[in-house]
Amino acid sequence: MHFHKFEKIWLTFGIGALVLFLVILGYGAFYLGTHPQSHGVTIDPQNVEAHEAFKPENLGLTKVDEDRYIVNVVASAFHYDFGVDADGNAINHIEIPKGATVLFQVVTKDVIHGFNIAGTNVNMMVEPGYISSMEVEMNQAGEFTLLCNEYCGIGHHMMYTTVEVYQ
Amino acid sequence: MKQNGKTYTNHEKEPNLKGTLLSVGALGLFIVISWTVVFAIFLSR
Numbered sequence: 001m002h003f004h005k006f007e008k009i010w011l012t013f014g015i016g017a018l019v020l021f022l023v024i025l026g027y028g029a030f031y032l033g034t035h036p037q038s039h040g041v042t043i044d045p046q047n048v049e050a051h052e053a054f055k056p057e058n059l060g061l062t063k064v065d066e067d068r069y070i071v072n073v074v075a076s077a078f079h080y081d082f083g084v085d086a087d088g089n090a091i092n093h094i095e096i097p098k099g100a101t102v103l104f105q106v107v108t109k110d111v112i113h114g115f116n117i118a119g120t121n122v123n124m125m126v127e128p129g130y131i132s133s134m135e136v137e138m139n140q141a142g143e144f145t146l147l148c149n150e151y152c153g154i155g156h157h158m159m160y161t162t163v164e165v166y167q
Numbered sequence: 168m169k170q171n172g173k174t175y176t177n178h179e180k181e182p183n184l185k186g187t188l189l190s191v192g193a194l195g196l197f198i199v200i201s202w203t204v205v206f207a208i209f210l211s212r
Contacts, residue, residue: 004181004182004184006184006185006187006188007184009188010188010191010192010195013195014195017195017199119212120212121209121212139212140212
């Protein structure tokens with residue numbers, strides 16, 4: 001088969017790129033252990049409270065170690081449940097120190113919701129029946145909007161709250 | 168080329184693919200640059 005010299009150039013480039021991206025994908029998946037935010041860890045959406053992490057008293061921000069935090073959230077139309085504070089009022093704002101490693105664990109009780117802290121890499125889908133989790137290092141100080149970015153119903157645009165990363 | 172004692176010559180001229188190479192190259196460059204920029208944003212956040 002005859003190939004034009006130029007064809008050889010772009011075919012080499014194209015196949016090379018394909019191989020390179022496959023290698024990167026394999027490195028991420030098999031060596032670094034990267035996986036989708038919801039990778040088959042299931043939960044009963046009718047009864048999320050039965051899971052240790054999503055009992056009402058375990059919701060919200062919990063410090064587990066020096067600079068290590070867990071944030072457990074139950075999403076439902078149209079708010080994020082971070083539990084209640086000492087006075088029994090619903091928490092709708094969380095504060096995380098800069099540089100902390102935070103594990104976000106989110107479930108939904110009804111429809112598919114989004115969980116996106118705008119301006120950071122925290123961005124996942126929350127599907128009924130699955131636990132979505134993601135560990136991130138919060139390296140940027142500031143106030144961020146945590147919002148639902150999967151259309152979930154009539155009050156979708158009201159489904160947001162704030163996350164503060166302080167120095 | 169020689170076949171069955173007869174001589175055939177390839178009269179077909181090679182097509183000029185310079186423009187194609189340039190446009191394929193430009194598209195490839197665009198893809199590589201945008202991938203790199205998006206990946207850099209991901210790493211910096």
